[in-house]
Each structure stands twice: as C-alpha cells, then as structure tokens.
Amino acid sequence: MSATVERWSEDHVVSAAPDAQVVRAARKLADPRPWSDTGTAGTLLWGSCTGSGKNPYRVSIDVAAPAYKCTCPSRKFPCKHSVALLFLWSRGDVAEGTPADFAAEWAAARAGRARRAAAKATTAAHSRTPEQKARTAAGAAARAKRRDKLMSEGLEELDLWLADQLRQGLANGVDRRPRQLTDLAGRMVDAQVPGVAGRLRRIAGEIGSLSGAESIERTVEEFGGLHLLVRAWQRRDSLPEDLAATVRSHLGLTVRADDVLATPGVADTWAVVASRVVVEGRLTSQRTWLHGRSSGRWALLLAFATGSARASSPAHPGTEVEATVHFYPGRGQLRVALPDGDLRAAPLTDWDPPVLTARRAREAWRDAVARDPWIEAFPAVVRGRLSRTDARGCALTDETGMIPLADAPGPDDGPPDIDGGDLLMMSVDTDEPTVAGEMTARGLVPLGLVEAGGVRRL
Template sequence: MTGTGEAWPRERVLGLAPDPASARAAEGLAAPSRWSHTGRHGDALWGSCAGSGSRPYQVLVDLSGPAWSCSCPSRKQPCKHALGLLLLAGDGRIAGAPALPPAAEAWLAARAERAGHAAPPAARASEALADPAAAAARAARRAERVRLGLEELDVWLCDQVRGGLAALQRAGYAPVDQMAARMVDAQAPGVAGLLRALPARFVGEGWPARTLEHLAMLRLLVAAHRRLDQLPADLAETVRSRVGYPVSRESVLARPAVRDSWAVLGYVDVQDLRLTTRRVWLRGQATGRWALLLSFAAGGAVLDGSVMPGVTLDADVHLYPGAGQLRGLLGTEDARTGTVGDVEGESVTRAAAAFGELVVADPWAERLPVVLRGAPIPPERDGGRWRFRDVDGAAVPLLAGVEAWQLLARSMGDPVEVMGEWTRDGFLPLGFLPHPLDPVFSPQVLTG
C-alpha cells in the first residue's frame, strides 16, 4: 500500500473492525467531542481519546501499513479508538500538522526499523527455488502423501454409505473431525475443509439429501484426483485447487492479467472455528467478468480491508488457474474512485442457468456471484424461508435462516438490484446496488 496520506472511506475503515461490536463502538467515537490533540502528517494520524480510564488513550495510526498503536487495554486489533480516529479522519475532521509529535515520530521510526530487518517475501521465494531438483522431489513426495490420504478417505466414504447416513449423523462431529485431521496430515487441506463442513449438513429438513450430496462430491474429488493426468488442464487445476495443493502468489501474479474497471459490489465474512474468511466480489465493467478476492485472519488477526464495496478500481486482476475459477489477486492498480456504476440485474432464471454452467465447468463449485433484479418475499408462515422474486415471477429461496427485512424495507415490492451469492442451497443477498455499503447499512445486518 502506498503512502498517499489520503483519508480512508468509511466502509474501508469499518472493514478493518475485528467484529461488529467494535465497528459500532468506533462509530460512537467518531465525534470530535471525544478527541483532543488530534493531527495528521503524511500517513500518520494521532489523537487522545477520552475513555473510561482516568487518562485519555493515546492513539497513533500509520495509514501506509496500515498499523496502529493505542494505550488502551483492549486486545482487539485494531481497537475501537484506532478505528474511531480513522473514521474521524475520513470525515475530514482532523487538521493537518506541520510536523509529527515526538511520540508518533518515535513509533514510526521503530516500525521502519523493524521493517528493515524483515526479508522481502520475493527474496524468500527465490531462496526456496534455489534448488529446483529438491523442490520437484518435495512435490512428488507430497503428491504421494495426498494420493494415499485420498485412498483412505475413499474407504471411509464408502463405509459411511454402507452403514447408513443415520448412523453417521448420530456419531456427530468426532469421526468427521478425525478424518479431517488425517487429511491435514496427508497434506490435503482443501479436502479437510470440505470434511469439516460436513456436520453442518446433518441438521434441518432434507439433511439426508444434503449429506449424501456432500459425500458424493468428496468421492468425485477422489476419483478425479486418481485421473489427474488424464483430465483437461483447466479441470486438473480445479481438482488440485479443491484438494488443496498450494499455488504460490508469484505464480498467480505471473499469469495473464484481466485489465478492467473493477466495481467492488459485495463482501461477506465467514467465521469458522479458528479462521475468519473474507470474500470480496469484483465485477469488471467492460468484460462483465467476476473476480473473488479472499483474505483470511486467524487468532484475532486483522482481515484485509484495503478493497471494500463501494469503490471501483482501474486495475489488473490475475485469476487463479482452474475451470470456473473466480478467485484472483489484485495486480497493478492505477486509479480508484469512491463509487460504483449502475449494474443491470439479471433474472432468476438466467442466474440459475449461469450456476448450471458453472457446475458443468467445476462440479464442486459452491457459489456464483450474481446481481439479481427483483423483490424479496417474506415467508408465509413462521420459520418458512424467504424468497427473491424477479419481475417475471420466477423465485429463488434465500439461504435457510436468512431474514431479509433490510432488503424488504428497500424494496417493498418494487424491483431492486441486489448483489449476492447463488449457492446450491439458496441465494445469499450481500448488498444493494448502486450503494453496496450504504452508510446506514451493512451485509452483516442483512444476513445476521
């Protein structure tokens, strides 16, 4: 990230929040009355915030990192005070200063020194590739471990179907977790992740069908991996990706770029046991292509908030290899604007067909980004599922448990453009267009 010294838009700041409570608390702190001795110089922001302690908290933020420091006792990173200071700066309520105060100067100097000691990632990568023969041997050993692990999984899958899904459901998490751990040992983390998602299928109406489908998809992955050499190159890459073979960042960035004005239309954070995953969806205005930026945070680390809905990037996106692959990395970025243009929503029927095409290319595909035009329909009975109806009358159920009151308030029967994820189990709305992150609205609220 370059040090432009520009204030960040609200959605970008709130995207850094470790949880919704921190975001709300930060908004409460984004009032000048809570702050004193504020200032900004270059990429640095500083201020004193009145808190519950006897002395105000000293807050420092380096926009170029981003990085922050606060004297409050909170373990959250960033804390509500750092977020509040960023919001205040975003509202233009922090005046520029001719020089850094001593505390900020010392902190930034310490950061710069630490950064100097860390070797750049590219240098580390080139060291790793210094011995190609050793790297090839490691890759071969890994492939063999994966193969053995997947053969073991195949036996386990057949055992479950032989004994009946009812028995699998009764046994609960333990045997599934055990097999997932075995897949981690076999260096197939993608398969381990798929297994860990299995127990979530054991509940609700229609659980046997969902469970069988999940097991069958795992079995298909095992079968595809056996024939990896015979598959078309794109599909083979997809299989490798689903199994969890690593793909280096450098190799993705070396792939041809898709150049476009990418409108950032939606995002969602998904919390697993230890890991939070952020999915950010981009749509190319010229090509009409979609791209997915993924970021992960474990153990209280901060998710990447550098690209959030409501902006358009003139940039290169490098897509990962694989059929139906939408995941990409952001390459060179030339310009960024704080708006997204109009996006024409499509019909439910067309979106269903597009998902079908994706499944043909990638049988394990779980979701497809779509912009639908239509209106939400509340359930007719308590506990029923919401639906999204297009202007032609075709409807798709929303994911079980999603209550779309916010969406209904915007629509009230009138058609609206909604960005969301089309999944095997229903539609997950993420935001309205053209304001995917309305200041008084967020996808978390929508889907919570």
C-alpha cells in the first residue's frame, strides 16, 4: 500500500456509488462527527462510522483498485458508509496516518490472496508432467461428455413441455404457467443449463405480471426463442463456430477467463457509460457497459457474487479507464474479460458518444437480434423528446419515430427496480435528453444521462 493516488473529485466519488439513493445517504454521513479512527496511507483509506448498532461500522477502501470492505449488512456495493468516507477524503477531511488494525488486516489479506492465486497459477502451469496433463485432459473430456448428455436430456424435456403447451392452447392454464415455468427452471439447473433456468424464471415473472392478449403475445415470443435455442443445441455440430459459441453462452456454459485473456485484446480508453445490478435468488450480478473512444466498440463487464457477498465492477459510470479488454467468443458477443490488476480511472470528460435517432436505435436492436437471436439487451445512446404515451408509459420521440422507455426487472422478477419513464421524468431538466441505456425487445431501459461530455447515472 506504499503507492499513492490522486485524491478523487466529488464527481468521481458520485460515479463510484451504485445508485442515487446511496449518494444521498452518503452525503448525510459525510460529516466528521459520526466518524472516528479515520486515516489514509498510500492507497488505503479507513474509518469507523457510528451506526444504529452497538459497534461502529468499520470501513476499509483500496482507492487504487478500487475495492471496498464495510461491516454493515447492506447489499449495495459500495455502501453508503464507504461512499461517505470517500466524500470526506475527497474534501481533504481524512489525514494521513498509520492504518488501523482492521484496515491493515484487510489489506494484508487481499495481498495474500493475490500472491497465493499467482503462485497457484504458476505452479499449475509448470509443475505437471506430460502424463498428468494428459490425464487431466482425458478427465475433462469425460466430464464434458457426461455434461452434454445431461444437458441434452434436460433440453429435450423442455422442448416436449413447450410442444404440450402449444397443443393444449396457450390461452389455457395461464394462471398456472408461471409456477410451471419456475418448477421447470429448477429441473434445468439439475440438467446443468443455468442460462435456460434463468431465462425461465425471468419469463415466469414477466408473464405473471401481464394479462390477456399481452400475456399470450409475450408467451409466444419467449417460447419461440426457447424452442430455437433447443434446436440450435441439438444441431450444434453443424453450426458455424461463432454461432455455436453464442448458443453455449446462452445455455450457461462458461468459458475460462484465462482462455479469453489468451486471445488478442483491444486496447483503448474506455468510457464507463452505465451499469445496473441484477439480483436473482442468491446470485447478484452487476452489468457495466463500456465504450471505446478510439475503437468505437461497446463492451460488457460482468461481476458476480453469491449469498450476502456483493457484486462489484472495477469500473464506475462517469469515469474512463485505460485498459486492454478481451472479448468472449460468440457471434455478437459483447462480454469482455480484464487482466488482473488495478484499473486507473479518471473522470469522463469530452465524451462524444454515438447518438442514435429512434429509427436507428430500432435498427441497431434488429441488427443485434440478427447476430444473436437470444440477446436480451444491447447498449445504446438515444436522443429524443421526452413525452408520455399514456398514463403508464413514456417514450423518446423524434422526427424518425418513437422509442418506448422500458422498466428494468426487479430482484427475483419482482416489481421493476427501474421505472424507466418516471425515473427519467424526475431526473432531467430538458425536454430532449440524451439517454444511455439498454435496448430491449420492450424498449430502452434508461440508465444514465449524457451531459456536458460526461455521464450522470440515474
């Protein structure tokens, strides 16, 4: 922790927060009075904040990574205590000193884990004999064969169920269908196709919130995609390799990050445009969209956590990072892997994004679906007049047409965690905003506003 970093600006601190609610709560806590044992040394920042419990919450931050640790129970990451401490530090209200024991222990544990991981990787790469490597490869091939058989059986069961639904009529059993889909998702987990399981749970939540013709229309659309995915898996050996890789990714088959990092990378200065957290049962994921200043390419960073752990991306909207990213295999694939190491972030300024009209946004979505028929979201920056379409909906409109503003699904397919139109209405002070978000089959999910060469997170 001997290295030093430039103190963050207030805008940089805001960009690190997971949402506006955390920023508001953190500003209230950014007062020296509830804090004790604060200090900074190199890249390490620490402090104790009095809360509602008997013991203060202990906060440790490595501002270079950045990485955060707080003893509070919040699932938001970084939490309000971490962001409040960053506000204090950014204002110069945290003095240099000797790390508190809890912060020093946390920093040492992080460094130890990094050393052990590096040593393990080096040992694994160099210590095995050719015979050991051959046995490992043979074992992996046998496991893959068993997995493929299990997957094929599970997907065949799914396809038979879909056919039964069509024979019986999709208008029949509408009330039972969400529960059936949820049960079927559990069986897909057993069949080792977690991607399909997650899709089934999402469909169950969506059609359960709709009624009448809208529910049937959504069911037809989603069931068609599932059937196509099953057929693609069954014919995977005849597919082009990039499309076969796309099919595997949607089924939930993972690719080792080390294998991805071994492919050629794309070096660029990446604008961190938008992010959102998705909670599904015990799994939390954070989706972060990047846009290359020179390459003009979009990239998606995914971070995962289970249980009470919190997913955290190393990149925060409203900043830019210099990095070499490596794209995962697959047609239309935007997910990337980053090499280990700290990302040096700076505030995003003078960003000139590829702004789309309503028509061009629809065309971009159509092109994305043509490349990947199972895609669920695609990044876009759209400018238009903000207007209400009815009592429930809002849209961005221009001379080329209209883009509905959609809601992002809430945790566990509950109520939306982002009410797209209402949130945007409350956040803008112009009739024609430039909105960064995710294009979906339902419209644009607004995640940020492009303003004065930067991005303001919604």
